[in-house]
Amino acid sequence: MSANTQALPAEKKTLGMGQMKSVVFALLLDTFLWTYVSLVLYKVIYQKIILALRFPEFSWNEPTTALIVGGIITLALFFTKFSIGRATSGLYELDENKSIMKEPFTLLGIAIIFLTFIAGIYISQISIREFLSESGLSGARRIFTALFQPNLRILEPALFAAIETIYMAFIATALALPFAFLFGFFAARNLMNGSRLGLAVYYIVRFFLNLTRSIEPLVWAIIFSVWVGIGPFAGMLALMIHSISSLAKLYSEQIENISNGPIEAITATGAHPIQVIWFGVVPQIVLPYLSFTIYRWDINVRMATVIGLVGGGGIGTMLMQYQGLAKWNEVGLLVIVIASVVWVMDYASSKIREAIK
Amino acid sequence: MLEVRELQKIYDNGTHALKGVSFDVKQGEFLVVIGLSGSGKSTLLRCINRLHDPTSGAVNFEGEDITKLRGAKIRNVRSRIGMIFQHFNLIPRRTVLTNVLSGSLSKNGIFKSLLGIWPEEDKKKAMQYINIVGLTGKENIRADNLSGGQQQRVSIARALMQNPKILLADEPVASLDPATSHSVMQYLKKVNEELGVTVICNLHFLSLVRQYASRVIALKDGLLIYEGKPLDIDENWFQTIYGEEAVEVTIN
Numbered sequence: 001m002s003a004n005t006q007a008l009p010a011e012k013k014t015l016g017m018g019q020m021k022s023v024v025f026a027l028l029l030d031t032f033l034w035t036y037v038s039l040v041l042y043k044v045i046y047q048k049i050i051l052a053l054r055f056p057e058f059s060w061n062e063p064t065t066a067l068i069v070g071g072i073i074t075l076a077l078f079f080t081k082f083s084i085g086r087a088t089s090g091l092y093e094l095d096e097n098k099s100i101m102k103e104p105f106t107l108l109g110i111a112i113i114f115l116t117f118i119a120g121i122y123i124s125q126i127s128i129r130e131f132l133s134e135s136g137l138s139g140a141r142r143i144f145t146a147l148f149q150p151n152l153r154i155l156e157p158a159l160f161a162a163i164e165t166i167y168m169a170f171i172a173t174a175l176a177l178p179f180a181f182l183f184g185f186f187a188a189r190n191l192m193n194g195s196r197l198g199l200a201v202y203y204i205v206r207f208f209l210n211l212t213r214s215i216e217p218l219v220w221a222i223i224f225s226v227w228v229g230i231g232p233f234a235g236m237l238a239l240m241i242h243s244i245s246s247l248a249k250l251y252s253e254q255i256e257n258i259s260n261g262p263i264e265a266i267t268a269t270g271a272h273p274i275q276v277i278w279f280g281v282v283p284q285i286v287l288p289y290l291s292f293t294i295y296r297w298d299i300n301v302r303m304a305t306v307i308g309l310v311g312g313g314g315i316g317t318m319l320m321q322y323q324g325l326a327k328w329n330e331v332g333l334l335v336i337v338i339a340s341v342v343w344v345m346d347y348a349s350s351k352i353r354e355a356i357k
Numbered sequence: 358m359l360e361v362r363e364l365q366k367i368y369d370n371g372t373h374a375l376k377g378v379s380f381d382v383k384q385g386e387f388l389v390v391i392g393l394s395g396s397g398k399s400t401l402l403r404c405i406n407r408l409h410d411p412t413s414g415a416v417n418f419e420g421e422d423i424t425k426l427r428g429a430k431i432r433n434v435r436s437r438i439g440m441i442f443q444h445f446n447l448i449p450r451r452t453v454l455t456n457v458l459s460g461s462l463s464k465n466g467i468f469k470s471l472l473g474i475w476p477e478e479d480k481k482k483a484m485q486y487i488n489i490v491g492l493t494g495k496e497n498i499r500a501d502n503l504s505g506g507q508q509q510r511v512s513i514a515r516a517l518m519q520n521p522k523i524l525l526a527d528e529p530v531a532s533l534d535p536a537t538s539h540s541v542m543q544y545l546k547k548v549n550e551e552l553g554v555t556v557i558c559n560l561h562f563l564s565l566v567r568q569y570a571s572r573v574i575a576l577k578d579g580l581l582i583y584e585g586k587p588l589d590i591d592e593n594w595f596q597t598i599y600g601e602e603a604v605e606v607t608i609n
Contacts, residue, residue, distance in 0.1 A: 261444050261445075261446035262446050262447065262448050262449070264442070264446060265440070265442060265446035265447070265512070265515075266459060267408060267435070268406055268408060268435055268438070268440040268525075269435065269436060269439075269440075269459065269460050269461075269515070269516075269518075269519055270432040270433060270434070270435035270436030270437075270462070270463035270519070271432070271459075271463055272463075272467050274467050274471070275462045275467060275470055275471070278470075278471050279448055279462065280448065283448050283449055283450050283451055286450070287450075
């Protein structure tokens with residue numbers, strides 16, 4: 001009993017802290033939303049649509065003013081039912097009989113999404129007039145007729161380039177495999193949370209994997225084409241870097257899903273941790289790994305084409321060259337070759353993955 | 358040969374699984390641990406071979422306190438204690454022979470074992486234990502293709518590969534049907550009597566306890582509440598251990 005009464009005030013305190021946190025969060029969210037609304041209303045609705053300015057001037061005073069306006073509106077409406085922040089942090093006591101769609105904050109939210117939609121249309125410069133204009137349509141007609149009359153004379157070099165692309169993707173996957181295999185273990189929480197050192201390694205590896213994965217292979221290809229020169233090698237390196245981080249992520253998630261039983265059993269025999277991983281973990285993950293790796297190869301073939309556009313070699317580079325010369329018949333042939341390679345790879349990889357399940 | 362003293366285990370989530378348990382195990386005993394689910398039976402076994410680290414207390418195995426050992430020393434202790442599990446915990450997609458051989462990992466070199474190279478004498482020994490648990494001819498079948506009872510026998514053979522002084526069995530028959538349960542228990546009995554391996558076994562069914570145990574301890578809420586002969590557990594003790602509402606279920 002005495003333990004209970006002692007525990008109560010402490011509990012209240014932490015509850016108060018939690019409430020403080022959600023109130024602060026709600027205030028910040030509301031301020032952000034109202035600032036956004038006032039900025040969009042002024043810059044897009046007023047300047048672009050009502051005044052129809054083509055290039056409205058920008059000064060940092062505008063977002064600052066919007067922030068002040070947003071803050072004032074937030075303070076004015078925070079305790080009414082128009083506060084989205086309070087709604088999302090669960091600070092309202094809602095009437096369960098009333099549909100949530102009829103609450104003022106829901107209507108406000110819908111209005112903000114609608115506003116974003118209007119602003120988005122103007123910012124993307126969507127224009128039906130351009131889409132249906134005389135000169136535009138005739139250009140499109142010219143390209144499409146050329147595309148549908150592919151130039152078969154470059155079939156041979158196109159096929160060679162496609163083969164180069166497939167091999168490039170294969171080597172990128174194969175070279176990424178051992179690295180990803182190793183990093184997969186280091187990035188698996190259930191294997192690494194045994195000690196503080198393990199957890200530190202886990203966070204460092206995770207950080208670098210996320211970092212390399214968040215840089216697009218296209219960017220890597222540009223970096224490597226400067227580094228090692230334009231060609232398949234640069235493209236291969238770009239795909240490899242990206243494959244390492246993506247595969248390691250998939251592998252580690254697979255490891256996190258395995259059953260703990262065999263690990264426990266092998267540990268109980270007195271085996272070394274390396275043996276525990278080899279006999280307790282690896283047999284459970286081989287097949288999923290194989291499936292992921294084949295899928296990655298498939299993705300890499302598709303990506304290799306795009307990477308070729310920035311100088312990564314293969315059929316993508318060829319496509320870029322003909323496209324630059326406006327030789328649409330040749331481009332048409334390349335598009336057909338790319339489409340068939342991608343289709344075949346997609347079909348084959350899904351069949352193989354199904355077979356080894 | 359095994360002395361457990363004031364063993365306590367508090368999990369990271371605050372669960373107080375063992376609240377100071379003490380008992381002795383003598384050479385050649387067939388000790389059965391009973392108690393409700395959550396009474397701390399599994400934790401107790403896992404503290405003995407340090408799959409879980411006890412919070413406080415001592416476990417003296419062959420005269421040495423093993424609760425603070427690390428690295429190669431604790432692996433050496435584990436290699437002398439075999440363990441079998443409720444869900445068998447065999448290596449999936451591997452043969453019966455490989456599974457049995459995995460019991461000898463601790464004394465084989467890391468790199469050789471990664472390459473799958475096993476000493477001839479270990480292979481011979483593995484075949485012998487496969488024979489003992491009655492699975493002759495099934496060495497090269499994938500372990501996960503066997504029935505539950507057969508899988509549990511494979512795991513007994515794996516534990517025997519360690520030449521264990523003690524065999525820990527954590528609910529070895531809880532996921533098996535009654536007939537298979539008896540067969541597995543009989544193999545454990547055989548290991549206990551013919552090979553002289555001390556057995557510590559968690560069980561649910563009192564009928565099995567009366568038939569196989571040489572001594573019984575009972576846990577309730579992390580405390581040891583009964584210690585004695587299996588036939589001395591009468592109606593009163595049964596209700597103390599399993600609660601007022603409990604009715605005994607027999608298994609034949």
